[in-house]
Amino acid sequence: MARAEEAEVLLSKRVQEMVLDGEEPPALYICRDGEDTDDHTGNSTVSPIPVIDLSLVLPSAAPTDISIQELQKLRSALSSWGCFQAVGHGISSSVLDEIKKVAKEFFEQPLAEKKKVAKTVKEFEGYGADPVPEAGQPLDWSDRLVLELYPQDKRNYNLWPEKPESLRDTLEEYAKEIKMLTEVMSKVFAKSLNVDQNCFHELGDQATLTARFNYYSCCQRPDLVLGLKPHTDVTAFSMILQDEPGLQIRKDGKWFTVPKLPDALIFILGDYMEIMTNGIFKSAMHRVLSNSQTERFSVAMFYNPPEELEIGPRDDFVTEENPRLFKNVKDYVTTYWQFYERGQRAIHTAQV
Numbered sequence: 243m244a245r246a247e248e249a250e251v252l253l254s255k256r257v258q259e260m261v262l263d264g265e266e267p268p269a270l271y272i273c274r275d276g277e278d279t280d281d282h283t284g285n286s287t288v289s290p291i292p293v294i295d296l297s298l299v300l301p302s303a304a305p306t307d308i309s310i311q312e313l314q315k316l317r318s319a320l321s322s323w324g325c326f327q328a329v330g331h332g333i334s335s336s337v338l339d340e341i342k343k344v345a346k347e348f349f350e351q352p353l354a355e356k357k358k359v360a361k362t363v364k365e366f367e368g369y370g371a372d373p374v375p376e377a378g379q380p381l382d383w384s385d386r387l388v389l390e391l392y393p394q395d396k397r398n399y400n401l402w403p404e405k406p407e408s409l410r411d412t413l414e415e416y417a418k419e420i421k422m423l424t425e426v427m428s429k430v431f432a433k434s435l436n437v438d439q440n441c442f443h444e445l446g447d448q449a450t451l452t453a454r455f456n457y458y459s460c461c462q463r464p465d466l467v468l469g470l471k472p473h474t475d476v477t478a479f480s481m482i483l484q485d486e487p488g489l490q491i492r493k494d495g496k497w498f499t500v501p502k503l504p505d506a507l508i509f510i511l512g513d514y515m516e517i518m519t520n521g522i523f524k525s526a527m528h529r530v531l532s533n534s535q536t537e538r539f540s541v542a543m544f545y546n547p548p549e550e551l552e553i554g555p556r557d558d559f560v561t562e563e564n565p566r567l568f569k570n571v572k573d574y575v576t577t578y579w580q581f582y583e584r585g586q587r588a589i590h591t592a593q594v
């Protein structure tokens with residue numbers, strides 16, 4: 243069988259099914275040499291991944307010495323790591339617990355129930371796996387459910403699962419809260435850079451928000467597979483809720499595990515934000531490890547400028563000391579996916 247056909251056959255069977263059937267990872271999933279156990283979280287109990295208290299930097303916060311310091315810390319996190327863990331974001335524990343609960347309940351259902359909202363291997367939205375990667379690229383040891391949320395006319399309610407019954411209302415509520423937070427955060431990011439708060443004006447009403455529920459089954463050979471291959475997101479920024487650790491961020495040639503922090507939202511900047519800030523903010527490379535003992539759930543929300551817009555560096559960030567690094571790009575998403583399927587970054591295609 244040709245490789246692409248073989249991958250399609252594999253992808254039409256979910257990872258969860260293979261695990262239930264007690265199968266070893268097939269060759270197309272193998273991407274590690276069994277020795278790479280690098281994790282530079284270190285033995286210290288304190289992770290170097292920055293934690294930011296958003297209650298100190300939101301536009302409503304009073305400008306005190308502490309809030310100014312927190313804003314500087316945010317800027318530094320986004321310029322060096324391209325990510326941070328956010329606490330004090332204002333979304334209640336009960337809303338966060340509910341969305342994590344429905345994510346878990348959805349994946350715990352029998353396969354037949356989940357397949358009611360299945361996608362084909364070529365589509366993005368629905369239940370399944372990422373589209374088939376190009377030859378030579380490994381498959382991810384995970385299952386996912388992708389749903390478009392905003393603008394509202396992009397919603398395909400026929401792909402919103404009917405079970406668990408609370409999923410629809412819970413997602414609706416979470417989407418609304420995240421949408422409000424994203425609009426505020428675009429302003430906070432601008433504020434941290436000392437520019438007009440509407441600097442990222444594309445990230446307004448027409449911006450798109452997509453949800454991706456991820457399920458990482460246990461794997462008896464976590465030394466051979468990855469839950470998710472190393473990648474940067476195409477987004478302006480992504481917000482991730484995790485139940486267990488497993489997500490790692492690449493910095494200075496090392497992988498750092500994002501620790502479990504109750505109620506924290508993990509913010510990860512994507513390629514669009516790196517382009518808009520002319521490289522001042524970084525798009526963070528990340529991946530997800532497999533685990534032989536614990537399954538893992540996460541809910542990722544992706545926030546993007548509208549696809550039809552041309553996106554380029556803001557004038558504020560193009561100066562004599564910091565010359566223009568990126569062109570204006572249109573439909574960068576398409577280019578991004580072409581490279582993603584080859585296991586490569588696309589951002590060089592936007593460089594001048």
Ligand SMILES: O=C(O)CCC(=O)C(=O)O
Pocket residue numbers: 454456470475482484489528530539540542
């Ligand atoms: O599951 C996670 O923590 C990360 C998910 C992710 O990076 C993605 O869906 O792009």
Ligand SMILES: [Fe+2]
Pocket residue numbers: 473474475480528
């Ligand atoms: Fe990602």
